[in-house]
Amino acid sequence: MPLNYSKWDNLELSDDSDIEGHPNVDKKSLVRWKQRDIHEKREQRRMRIAQLQADLACNDVLAPRIKQIKQDVEEKGSAHFSQLVEKFKTQPSPDRPPTNAPNQQTYDEMLLSLLLGVWEDAKKEGIDKDSPRLNDTLVKGLQTHITRLAEHQEKMRKDLAVEEEEQKKKITSDDMHDGFDSHYVPPKPAPPPIKGAHIDTPKSKSTKTEYEVLNTKGVTAAEDTFTPSTSGDADEELPELTPRLEEFSKIPVKNYQQSWKFITDHNDVVVPGATDALLVAAFQAQSAGNPKLSKQCVHQSLLLQYCEKLGKDGVRLFFEKILAGDVRAKGIFEKDVEDTYNHLCERVRISKAEEAAAAEGAEQIQLVPENPSTQISFNVPDGPPPEHLVVEGPGFEDVDIEDVRRALQMRWDVFSAFEPSLQDALKSQNLDDVNKVLGKMKVVEAEEIVRLLDMAGILNFSEGGIRDETGKAKADEEEEQGGDTDEAEA
Secondary structure, eight states, X not given: OOOOOGGGGGBOOXXXXXXXXXXXXXXXXXXXXXXXXXXXXXXXXXXXXXXXXXXHHHHHXXXXXXXXXXHHHHHHOHHHHHHHHHHHHXXXXXXXXXXXXXXXXXXHHHHHHHHHHHHHHHHHTTOOTTOTTHHXXXXXXXXXXXXXXXXXXXHHHHHHHHHHHHHHTSBOGGGOOOOOOOOOOOOOOOOOOOOEEOOOOOTTSOOOEEEEEXXXXXXXXXXXXXXXXXXXXXXXXXXXXXXXXXXXXXXXXXXXXXXXXXXXXXXXXXXXXHHHHHHHHHXXXXXXXXXXXXXXXXXXXXXXXXXXXXXXXXXXXXXXXXXXXXXXXXXXXXXXXXXXXXXXXXHHXXXXXXXXHHHTTOOOOOEEOSSXXXXXXXXXXXXXXXXXXXXXSTTOTTOOHHHHHHHHHHXXXXXXXXXXXXXXXXXXXXXXXXXXXXXXXXXXXXXXXXXXXXXXXXXXXXXXXXXXXXHHHHHHHHHHTSOOOOXXXX
């Protein structure tokens, strides 16, 4: 049977047999330029494909929402359009495309930009809020964007198909994989386990070691980062630094050359449990007032996580990109370190507050952001509503001015009834100051204050509600010692 070698026609090699250049130009340099050109084009195609796939996925989420908005505006009129604009401004959802881009917009921010653009186009056509053609103009503008989005999606799908087809034309090292192998390779011996250490806890109550995910947005690698907390069995152990890992943790942040040399000289730091041990050490260092060592531990822990996630040759791949000056890879990693360290600092602060409250035998209500991206602010009134009150803008044509006046008066009455210390804390816009005042109150009194802040619209938060976790914490603690610290999370 004749053999078919046609599949090797697509093999892309960095061969120097077909490279011709000037006799005064070094042949090896020409070969290296050719190789680099092949790899750069291949990487650009990969990035282009990834970008097209991300844009298509994002638009697939936005398209049905825009169609629903158009349908609702047709049925409910321009007042609903204005309500949506206000909602996206004041209570946006934190949902956003799953990308690593800095300052990635949320879906609600994209929709807000689109709605404001539709309104601006309507004003350019001479349409104002009192025009009888306003509803039809808004619907027409939304339909125009729906049509454009569909056309853009179709174009991107064609571009993606072209890029993927081009990518398949050549066989590269990425397409190569192991087939059948008749050679037996014995398994590697298991690495030595990371030593563990008990946590010293008061005898009056039992404790249990739990782990909380810190960097849920970890890019590329860091998916399982933990911080210790105590509440249950004292028999479980936290991972502890080995002497080698302790040396590794003292390498300064961003000193990649020194980290690379240390790992190549001491590969026993790249073992299961090392990343967790470093994070536990980071938590303990931050709690002990040593932020420099804490950040170094976080940095080295994530460094090992990234290397692990890149596969069996991950250490070489990671340092190859970082030491070669890959700005994007370095930026992603260092941002992940900053985010993880900031979140760890917040958890240490909350942990200390809870321990202090438990030591005093007192329960507290505290306003705590649910994640680093959540912002809590306070809309403090300057005074009662003015005598001559005017409300303008699309969607407010049918609003009763007296209803607005009563709402503003109610907000002022609620704020005026607070103690001067709470008023000053709210005016400072400092969450810690507000929590200090709430922490001095009884739980029932603090809960009522939080309810009034929310009802009057003084308390602002991105997700539009307060989740009170006092019940579960209180029930668990009452079973063991009769009290614990409560939290109201915004």
